[in-house]
Amino acid sequence: MTQSSPFLRLGTRGSALALAQAYETRRRLAAAHGVPEDDIRIDIIKVIGDQILDRALSQAGGKGLFTKEIEDAMLAGQIDIAVHSSKDLPTVLPPGLMLPAFLPREDVRDVLISRAPGGLAGLPQGGKVGSASLRRQAMVKRTRPDLDVSLLRGNVETRLRKVGEGAIDATLLALAGLKRLGLIDRLPEGVTATIIEASDFIPAVGQGAIAIECREDDTRTRELMAAINEPATERALAAERAFLHELDGSCRTPIGGHATVTGDRLSFAGIILMPDGSEAHDTTREGSVTEAAALGADAGRELRGRAGPAFFAALAGA
Numbered sequence: 508m509t510q511s512s513p514f515l516r517l518g519t520r521g522s523a524l525a526l527a528q529a530y531e532t533r534r535r536l537a538a539a540h541g542v543p544e545d546d547i548r549i550d551i552i553k554v555i556g557d558q559i560l561d562r563a564l565s566q567a568g569g570k571g572l573f574t575k576e577i578e579d580a581m582l583a584g585q586i587d588i589a590v591h592s593s594k595d596l597p598t599v600l601p602p603g604l605m606l607p608a609f610l611p612r613e614d615v616r617d618v619l620i621s622r623a624p625g626g627l628a629g630l631p632q633g634g635k636v637g638s639a640s641l642r643r644q645a646m647v648k649r650t651r652p653d654l655d656v657s658l659l660r661g662n663v664e665t666r667l668r669k670v671g672e673g674a675i676d677a678t679l680l681a682l683a684g685l686k687r688l689g690l691i692d693r694l695p696e697g698v699t700a701t702i703i704e705a706s707d708f709i710p711a712v713g714q715g716a717i718a719i720e721c722r723e724d725d726t727r728t729r730e731l732m733a734a735i736n737e738p739a740t741e742r743a744l745a746a747e748r749a750f751l752h753e754l755d756g757s758c759r760t761p762i763g764g765h766a767t768v769t770g771d772r773l774s775f776a777g778i779i780l781m782p783d784g785s786e787a788h789d790t791t792r793e794g795s796v797t798e799a800a801a802l803g804a805d806a807g808r809e810l811r812g813r814a815g816p817a818f819f820a821a822l823a824g825a
């Protein structure tokens with residue numbers, strides 16, 4: 508096949524993590540369909556979210572900051588699929604687009620990166636923690652109200668370096684990202700990683716899962732993607748995304764949601780918090796994988812009711 512007519516055209520952001528995910532997707536597609544990897548073209552597309560480094564993404568418009576330009580290229584027919592971190596995907600996609608596949612999920616847990624050993628409990632009194640995630644900021648404050656939690660953006664390597672150099676005492680990262688970048692085994696000098704269990708620190712909706720997006724009317728691509736979809740991850744994501752959809756249209760709610768699938772059973776845990784950790788509401792669901800989305804949505808409605816209008820009004824003003 509010539510370069511002008513590849514088997515498939517894949518669009519991705521250009522970050523190291525995004526590229527690692529694109530390569531994994533290409534590897535799986537090539538193996539599933541018996542084509543050379545070179546026949547799957549990778550187009551790097553710049554997105555606005557990569558240019559915003561000075562403020563929280565929730566303050567910069569929130570939704571779709573990492574996806575819009577890639578989705579536009581797909582709607583214009585320039586690429587066939589987009590590869591995303593599920594965590595960065597809005598719950599409502601632009602009209603005409605869908606998620607035909609989720610790859611087998613990486614580890615969903617968060618990792619505390621610090622110089623002092625012992626995880627959150629080991630951090631010095633009043634220590635500085637940097638994170639860009641409202642969920643991580645709120646959960647840290649909930650367990651350690653004394654810590655000084657502030658905004659920290661930038662790529663994974665920069666954040667690791669800031670901890671190593673002592674600019675901050677700790678940060679939190681997704682173990683999935685560290686593994687995909689091969690960084691978990693080569694952390695900077697003096698820096699330790701402590702895995703935090705998902706039951707103590709509920710991960711972000713979609714954490715660790717790679718999502719493939721395509722056009723609804725693109726039958727060929729949809730059929731090709733079916734071969735790399737992992738149903739257990741797809742079901743877990745259906746529950747988590749339904750939960751998120753029920754609770755947050757703004758991307759400004761500190762929120763965690765995590766589903767696991769064992770055979771035909773699904774377990775879900777979800778939490779919403781005030782940004783300062785002063786208030787939190789959590790719940791769980793157990794049920795059949797066939798009702799994944801309904802379980803997640805129901806958990807979301809429960810928390811919406813329990814938190815009450817005052818909680819959301821306070822968030823809007825936060």
Ligand SMILES: NCc1[nH]cc(CCC(=O)O)c1CC(=O)O
Pocket residue numbers: 592593594595679680681682683684713714715716717
């Ligand atoms: N928002 C950035 C982002 N999007 C996905 C990951 C990690 C990989 C994943 O969760 O799948 C990260 C970095 C992080 O949270 O440490």
